[in-house]
Amino acid sequence: xxxxxxxxxxxxxxxxxxxxxxxxxxxxxxxxxxxxxxxxxxxxxxxxxxxxxxxxxxxxxxxxxxxxxxxxxxxxxxxxxxxxxxxxxxxxxxxxxxxxxxxxxxxxxxxxxxxxxxxxxxxxxxxxxxxxxxxxxxxxxxxxxxxxxxxxxxxxxxxxxxxxxxxxxxxxxxxxxxxxxxxxxxxxxxxxxxxxxxxxxxxxxxxxxxxxxxxxxxxxxxxxxxx
Numbered sequence: 143x144x145x146x147x148x149x150x151x152x153x154x155x156x157x158x159x160x161x162x163x164x165x166x167x168x169x170x171x172x173x174x175x176x177x178x179x180x181x182x183x184x185x186x187x188x189x190x191x192x193x194x195x196x197x198x199x200x201x202x203x204x205x206x207x208x209x210x211x212x213x214x215x216x217x218x219x220x221x222x223x224x225x226x227x228x229x230x231x232x233x234x235x236x237x238x239x240x241x242x243x244x245x246x247x248x249x250x251x252x253x254x255x256x257x258x259x260x261x262x263x264x265x266x267x268x269x270x271x272x273x274x275x276x277x278x279x280x281x282x283x284x285x286x287x288x289x290x291x292x293x294x295x296x297x298x299x300x301x302x303x304x305x306x307x308x309x310x311x312x313x314x315x316x317x318x319x320x321x322x323x324x325x326x327x328x329x330x331x332x333x334x335x336x337x338x339x340x341x342x343x344x345x346x347x348x349x350x351x352x353x354x355x356x357x358x359x360x361x362x363x364x365x366x367x368x369x
Contacts (some may be wrong), residue, residue, distance in 0.1 A: 277334040277341045318345035
């Protein structure tokens with residue numbers, strides 16, 4: 143192999159390694175964009191409604207869709223003004239009184255409302271909400287077993303089969319927005335001295351960036367078994 147060929151291969155390998163962290167990020171944004179397009183795009187059920195709203199103003203389906211988006215956006219902005227002014231409370235009580243009287247619908251509405259409240263909370267961890275979620279180590283089988291970097295969902299223990307358990311969310315790689323919600327024994331969980339940003343980076347990179355956020359093992363520290 144000639145020196146020029148080796149140089150070209152080295153440059154290509156360098157570019158490939160540089161692109162590896164970027165590729166999962168692009169895939170996540172493409173996945174999110176496709177998901178939103180499927181839910182809200184012109185061909186979706188919501189998009190058909192927007193077309194119907196704006197189609198009476200213009201004869202073009204695309205322009206009608208855009209007009210519908212503008213009308214809905216203006217309505218949301220107006221609702222925001224009502225919220226800022228505190229005038230929405232009476233309307234909210236009226237909607238709650240009507241929806242909670244409808245069987246099955248009231249259950250779904252209450253669940254979605256609770257999720258929105260969790261996202262919207264700006265209080266501290268003692269008030270609950272998403273700010274109380276923090277990275278933890280989940281030691282499956284107890285200390286010495288397999289370890290997963292997870293998010294503590296609720297620090298308040300509950301009794302399951304007579305054992306004190308707490309809820310943790312174990313994300314999936316390379317898309318950490320999914321995962322499994324597990325109730326594990328309380329003594330399996332220990333604090334992880336990393337932030338949510340580090341947890342996200344580790345999962346998106348499928349563990350490649352672990353050494354950037356976690357202490358590196360030195361040669362003096364023996365391994366349990368060869369890797």
